[in-house]
Amino acid sequence: MNASQSARERARAELTSEIKAVARGHLAVSGADGLSLRAVARDMGMVSSAIYRYFPSRDDLLTALIIDAYQALGDSVDYALARIARYDVRARWFLICRATRAWAVEHPHEYALIFGSPIPGYRAPQDTVEPAIRIPRALVTVLRDAWHADRIREPHKLETLVPALEDQVTQVADSVAPGLPGWLLARGIMAWSQLFGMISFELFGQYVGSVTPTDDFFEHSIRLMTDFVGLVI
Numbered sequence: 001m002n003a004s005q006s007a008r009e010r011a012r013a014e015l016t017s018e019i020k021a022v023a024r025g026h027l028a029v030s031g032a033d034g035l036s037l038r039a040v041a042r043d044m045g046m047v048s049s050a051i052y053r054y055f056p057s058r059d060d061l062l063t064a065l066i067i068d069a070y071q072a073l074g075d076s077v078d079y080a081l082a083r084i085a086r087y088d089v090r091a092r093w094f095l096i097c098r099a100t101r102a103w104a105v106e107h108p109h110e111y112a113l114i115f116g117s118p119i120p121g122y123r124a125p126q127d128t129v130e131p132a133i134r135i136p137r138a139l140v141t142v143l144r145d146a147w148h149a150d151r152i153r154e155p156h157k158l159e160t161l162v163p164a165l166e167d168q169v170t171q172v173a174d175s176v177a178p179g180l181p182g183w184l185l186a187r188g189i190m191a192w193s194q195l196f197g198m199i200s201f202e203l204f205g206q207y208v209g210s211v212t213p214t215d216d217f218f219e220h221s222i223r224l225m226t227d228f229v230g231l232v233i
Contacts, residue, residue, distance in 0.1 A: 016054050018044065020068065023061055027109045032119045037061060059122055062113075066124065067131050069110040074134030076103040081138070089146040090231045096138050097195050097222040104199045115200060136192050137176065143188050143229065144177040152230040158183050184229065191225040 022040050030036075037058055041051040055061040080099035084091050104111040114132070146152045161169065161182055169182040169189070177185070198221060201207050202214045211217040 012054070016064075019051065019054055019061070020064060023065060024110065027065070027113060032062060032113050032116075032122075035062065062119065062122055063125055063127060065110075066114055066128050069107070069114045070128065070131030070134065072107070072110070073100065073103050073114075074131065074138075076100075077135060077138055086145065087149065089142050089149070089151050090226060090233055092142045093139070093226050093229075093231055094222060096135065096142070097218075097225075100135060100195060101199050101202075101218060104203060108203050111199070111203060115196060116204075139188060139192055140177050140180075140185070142231070143184060144180055146231055147177075147180055147184065151232050152184065153232050154230060155183075159186075161186060187229045191229050194221065194225050 019040060022043050023035060026035055026040060026043075035058055037051050037055060038048045040061075041048045044051075055064065077096055077099045080095045081092060084095055086092075104115075143152070165186065166182050169185045173180040173182065173185050198214075198218060202218075207214050207217075
């Protein structure tokens with residue numbers, strides 16, 4: 001009986017994976033807002049009622065695809081980081097940026113799903129939060145390790161944060177990297193925004209006619225942002 005149950009579970013897992021694979025193909029054609037359970041079922045040769053046993057609604061399927069995309073991006077970055085020594089904080093920062101861009105270029109439609117325009121009528125559940133913070137957490141971890149190892153070069157003149165912003169970054173630091181100074185976390189958030197802004201501009205065609213191809217500009221930018229946050233060699 002247990003073996004029979006395991007076989008059913010494996011069959012369900014395989015079909016679930018197939019549904020998601022077909023749905024990813026639909027993202028490339030019609031985008032997230034055009035995703036339809038009935039259309040996915042039709043392409044798989046399933047009756048429309050059968051697919052609802054796996055994903056009760058379009059939003060459930062979207063959530064599964066979003067979580068998978070965040071996890072795939074995080075796994076790609078973790079794989080790259082595994083080849084670098086922990087003490088080499090500057091190289092780790094570079095690798096996070098490069099691996100993130102490489103994954104995005106290879107999976108543009110999944111990138112658009114998680115970092116593109118909001119999907120009308122869809123509200124991401126709490127389940128998506130933990131996968132979504134893997135990249136910012138990786139960046140903050142580098143800053144934390146660098147700070148505690150005295151591998152951060154403080155700017156000659158520290159900028160003053162307005163009280164409201166000081167409170168915000170202090171709260172974030174207390175939750176993810178206790179002891180990290182507010183100015184450093186604020187600069188880290190700027191660099192994080194810069195990273196995804198550049199990737200989005202590249203994938204969504206905003207650099208056409210200026211810095212395309214963008215390879216040299218991207219490398220130039222991440223070097224400057226690495227200096228900006230103060231990571232030393």
